[in-house]
Amino acid sequence: MRFALPCSGIASALLLGVLASGARAEQAQPAPAPRALGMAELLAATAPADWRVVDPAEMLVMELASGRVVIELAPAFAPVHVANIKQLVRDGYFDGLTINRAQDNFVVQWGDPDEQSPRSLKGARATLDAEFTTRAFTIPFTPLPDADGYAPQVGFSAGMPAARDSAASQAWLAHCYAMVGAGRGNAPESGNGSELYVVIGHAPRQLDRNIALVGRVLQGMEQLAVLPRGSGPLGFYERPEQRVPIRSIRLGADIPHAERPRLEVLRTDRPAFEQLVELRRNRRDEWYQRPAGYIDLCNVPIPVRTAAPSTVN
């Protein structure tokens, strides 16, 4: 007899046709009908228009020895940071630098570990506007039906988990798993995008509105999430040889067409995504005894898939 938890998360959701029937022996037995629509069926039933091709001009591709990590940038929320990061990337700033920090259930962080003679920022700026929030009316926003403790309202903006305070006319990205931010010192304007971090554990939502989030990892999280945790303060690696080399970070648009990642993200402003949210708010898979009737922002998967060749731009 086998015991299997149900599936979860983005990666699973993309195993179209696999999870619905179940991969474990036990689940291969005939299921009682009728059965609720599953995530796999939902995604299989989407139309091409339910998906958005990721713009290579807003995509970072990090090359590690273990493979590629693909990040989608969020210029609508942090235009100044995103522009500075693009400048750094185009100057080859990150090439040959390292991942220097892995703090369990918190973040993995990369940049220049050399405090004595740091790498030149070249054409990029050393300090930037804080960009912890943006003007709410400037961005699209699809609300989640459920309440949130950290913000008056939460939802999704162009495939990113976000929040807003309509009374204050502010919107901001939320620190969910796989979100990428620009480290900063104690001064709010001290960040410049040359130190980037990604959330690898339970969503540290207390960081929302305290630091600039600049994007989301679409592919390759499983490479960052498994890095050995650093034993130094804040999870920094204590010995230089523990740091993880970054071969390069390139803008998607600067990568030859044939080698460029071709990804699509499920649009978060269409009925298919609304169905997905409801499917996850109330899990009807055979395994579940009690649907939750609720979902927190960071538990909503935002599916990513490799684009069909015809849809590549």
Added chain:
Amino acid sequence: MRFALPCSGIASALLLGVLASGARAEQAQPAPAPRALGMAELLAATAPADWRVVDPAEMLVMELASGRVVIELAPAFAPVHVANIKQLVRDGYFDGLTINRAQDNFVVQWGDPDEQSPRSLKGARATLDAEFTTRAFTIPFTPLPDADGYAPQVGFSAGMPAARDSAASQAWLAHCYAMVGAGRGNAPESGNGSELYVVIGHAPRQLDRNIALVGRVLQGMEQLAVLPRGSGPLGFYERPEQRVPIRSIRLGADIPHAERPRLEVLRTDRPAFEQLVELRRNRRDEWYQRPAGYIDLCNVPIPVRTAAPSTVN
């Protein structure tokens, strides 16, 4: 210039005296006074009575090649499962078995991967009562001041994140990071504790009241969280050689005194913990620009420390 995010989590909280002063060059500069009480100071100011020695009779010690993982059991919530797990452990059931599943942002799971000729359960039972909830009046409960979307009330019970529904007289453990549960098939009574999983990502609270949680990892999470993710359905490893060997799982009480882990957990029913919760609800560290005024259950760290020799039982 260095950019560092602030610290988070249990491990950080235990770096007494390190995080308060800051380990990064930037933070070594004189800080403006007055400064708010930090986590390190709070823990340093606790009294011995604020801590609870972990009972070796309710402790599992898993030995991996990478080191020890220490789990505290929760017999108040899942007495039948905990008793069965202890029986399995005392029969050496897990010794030589493997970790078979690592699904990114979800769970790591271990047990017997051999479906053809599974290991005998010996004196343990093959099926158990569901134990997804327990009677609320039988357990201690310290409420969190903040609301939760998944339960009428959340809080802590003897060092475990928990929830309750007073109207229904039910209480249950919550699927936060590091919580350990007993896998089951589709039938509610199909779990028996021979397949165990631990949460390694954002809290999958939708599992609450759907499966029996049996304890919490107190030490060694960083070994489980970094395991390579499985490429098979649900994150199962596809090749036998990818599985991670378990040398043994022993009950703490069965380990010779000198080799036994000696851990203490901050009591969750005393003013020191209440202070800790408030400290995390509104972060006043110099780095923060905007305290959240809220904390979700699974973001509250429950500190663990190695016991002083005199307090060992």
